[in-house]
Amino acid sequence: MTIRRLLNAATPGIAVVLFFALWEAGCRLFQVPEFILPAPSLAFAALIALWSGIWTNAVHTLVTTLVGFGIAVVFGLVLGIVVGASALIYRAINPLLIGFNAIPKVALVPILVMWFGIGTVPAVLTAFLTAFFPISVNVATGIATVEPELQDVLRSLGASRIDIVRKIGLPRSMPYFFASLKIAIALAFVGSVISETIASNVGIGYMMVTASSTFRVPLVFAGLIVIAFMGVSMYAAAAIFERRWTGWATRRGETSGYVGGG
Amino acid sequence: MAGPLAETGMAGAAASFVEVADASLRYGGDQDGVLALREASLAIARGEFAAVVGPSGCGKSTLLKLIAGLNRPSAGRIRVGGADVVTPLKTIGMAFQNPLLLPWRTTLENLLLPLEIVRPHRHRIRNREDYGRYVAQARELLAEVGLDGVERRYPWELSGGMQQRVSLCRALIHKPEILLLDEPFGALDAFTREELWDALQTLWLEQHFTVLLVTHDLSEAVYLADSVHVMSARPGRVIFSSAIELPRPRTPEMRFGSTFVDYVHTLRAHIGRARGTT
Numbered sequence: 435m436t437i438r439r440l441l442n443a444a445t446p447g448i449a450v451v452l453f454f455a456l457w458e459a460g461c462r463l464f465q466v467p468e469f470i471l472p473a474p475s476l477a478f479a480a481l482i483a484l485w486s487g488i489w490t491n492a493v494h495t496l497v498t499t500l501v502g503f504g505i506a507v508v509f510g511l512v513l514g515i516v517v518g519a520s521a522l523i524y525r526a527i528n529p530l531l532i533g534f535n536a537i538p539k540v541a542l543v544p545i546l547v548m549w550f551g552i553g554t555v556p557a558v559l560t561a562f563l564t565a566f567f568p569i570s571v572n573v574a575t576g577i578a579t580v581e582p583e584l585q586d587v588l589r590s591l592g593a594s595r596i597d598i599v600r601k602i603g604l605p606r607s608m609p610y611f612f613a614s615l616k617i618a619i620a621l622a623f624v625g626s627v628i629s630e631t632i633a634s635n636v637g638i639g640y641m642m643v644t645a646s647s648t649f650r651v652p653l654v655f656a657g658l659i660v661i662a663f664m665g666v667s668m669y670a671a672a673a674i675f676e677r678r679w680t681g682w683a684t685r686r687g688e689t690s691g692y693v694g695g696g
Numbered sequence: 697m698a699g700p701l702a703e704t705g706m707a708g709a710a711a712s713f714v715e716v717a718d719a720s721l722r723y724g725g726d727q728d729g730v731l732a733l734r735e736a737s738l739a740i741a742r743g744e745f746a747a748v749v750g751p752s753g754c755g756k757s758t759l760l761k762l763i764a765g766l767n768r769p770s771a772g773r774i775r776v777g778g779a780d781v782v783t784p785l786k787t788i789g790m791a792f793q794n795p796l797l798l799p800w801r802t803t804l805e806n807l808l809l810p811l812e813i814v815r816p817h818r819h820r821i822r823n824r825e826d827y828g829r830y831v832a833q834a835r836e837l838l839a840e841v842g843l844d845g846v847e848r849r850y851p852w853e854l855s856g857g858m859q860q861r862v863s864l865c866r867a868l869i870h871k872p873e874i875l876l877l878d879e880p881f882g883a884l885d886a887f888t889r890e891e892l893w894d895a896l897q898t899l900w901l902e903q904h905f906t907v908l909l910v911t912h913d914l915s916e917a918v919y920l921a922d923s924v925h926v927m928s929a930r931p932g933r934v935i936f937s938s939a940i941e942l943p944r945p946r947t948p949e950m951r952f953g954s955t956f957v958d959y960v961h962t963l964r965a966h967i968g969r970a971r972g973t974t
Contacts (some may be wrong), residue, residue, distance in 0.1 A: 581794070581796060583792045583794065583796055583878075584796045586761065586764070586766055586790060587790045587791075587792075587796060587866075587867075588813060589764075589766055589784045590764045590765075590766060590784055590785060590786075590788040590789075590790050590876075591786060591788070591810050591813045591814050591870065592784065592786035592813060592814060592815065593813045597813055601809065601812065601813070602798065605798070605800050606798075606800075608800075680800075682799050682800040682850065683799070683800075
């Protein structure tokens with residue numbers, strides 16, 4: 435039994451190792467040129483050799499992403515509450531939101547650069563604009579789907595609409611909210627890195643663009659690995675928060691549908 | 697027990713606490729909407745236990761909502777305590793078939809929810825001393841329905857019957873004048889249901905709030921209520937009212953006595969009529 439449990443705990447690690455092993459083997463077997471697809475060993479070698487440079491850029495990207503993500507959380511939460519609490523507002527701005535979500539955020543970067551110049555600000559804003567949508571949609575859903583009978587119970591006690599949102603809507607939407615954070619943090623990375631690749635002179639995205647323009651492909655892949663690692667770490671952090679704050683939603687067993695496995 | 701056992705709802709209109717007079721409600725548009733209630737009339741005295749029975753979809757729940765002030769009638773009037781009901785009343789407790797407990801709150805916290813909303817409790821409950829008093833009150837209520845020691849448990853750790861008891865307690869914790877029950881025992885098994893009947897009867901005999909129970913279970917209505925009103929199929933209206941003159945407290949044995957059975961048969965006949973005609 436314990437061996438089985440150990441194996442169970444190790445499966446994600448095994449999958450990662452297997453992935454890199456297959457990649458390495460494929461590169462060697464088919465003798466793929468380094469400038470097309472470098473073997474992971476080369477990418478890791480570049481990662482170690484150029485660590486100090488990569489580190490600075492990685493930290494910059496991480497901070498940029500987290501700031502954008504933070505704004506997205508606050509804005510997404512507020513927007514979600516407002517939209518979820520009022521059917522009128524929901525109807526009014528739903529098309530706008532869907533339309534905005536359909537816009538590729540890459541297309542916004544040049545505009546942001548025109549307004550704020552090249553650098554960190556467009557990256558922060560792109561991260562924010564990419565990440566807020568799932569948060570507000572999830573929070574709004576949680577609030578808007580409060581059982582009508584429960585609303586009746588509260589209204590017959592003299593509860594205002596704000597009371598209902600505060601006492602029921604918000605706590606109820608927390609599992610949705612935390613689930614959306616896991617999606618949003620990944621999107622925030624997408625946003626900031628896209629902006630860095632287009633218009634920045636610092637950050638992982640910028641580093642990858644300069645590396646690829648000089649055909650230092652292992653460094654490009656080192657950048658990808660760093661982004662993926664940061665993404666996984668942030669996802670894990672969000673999952674931990676989720677478990678801490680909304681354990682009640684998962685403790686009910688397998689049937690509750692909100693949360694995918696961490 | 698000064699309950700007006702003898703008078704039917706109609707006859708006692710002058711002294712009634714809850715008064716529904718020719719109330720109609722149409723959901724949706726003025727002409728094309730669904731007529732849920734048509735000139736329904738009903739009167740309940742203060743402290744009376746009234747029940748409404750009828751075929752499903754006859755507007756029983758609508759009637760509750762009108763009395764609670766959650767909906768306004770399209771025509772007719774609703775009066776509670778002599779005043780027209782125009783906004784949601786604040787002295788009401790409600791319980792439904794679904795216990796609707798909040799899964800992130802413990803039983804005790806669920807029970808305190810109404811006190812966090814109803815004035816003046818909502819301001820007092822932040823004060824530590826008063827909070828302690830409210831907690832004691834909640835524990836007492838839980839003990840009365842046979843739920844000692846569950847206050848720290850979460851709703852999903854309780855059985856369906858226990859959850860429904862908590863739901864009843866939540867409807868009563870703020871000492872409402874009127875308790876509105878919408879098929880609260882409908883989803884329970886027969887034994888649990890009968891236990892809950894007695895729990896409710898005990899609470900009512902002690903506190904003598906006014907109750908309107910909506911149900912489709914005729915035995916339940918006769919067992920619990922002072923007066924039973926039969927509603928017709930949609931659009932609903934009250935077509936028959938009967939006082940139930942059985943002594944209190946009612947006991948399970950009474951359900952097999954001839955008086956009890958006669959009441960149920962009479963109601964059954966009227967329900968049959970209600971389903972047959974429109």
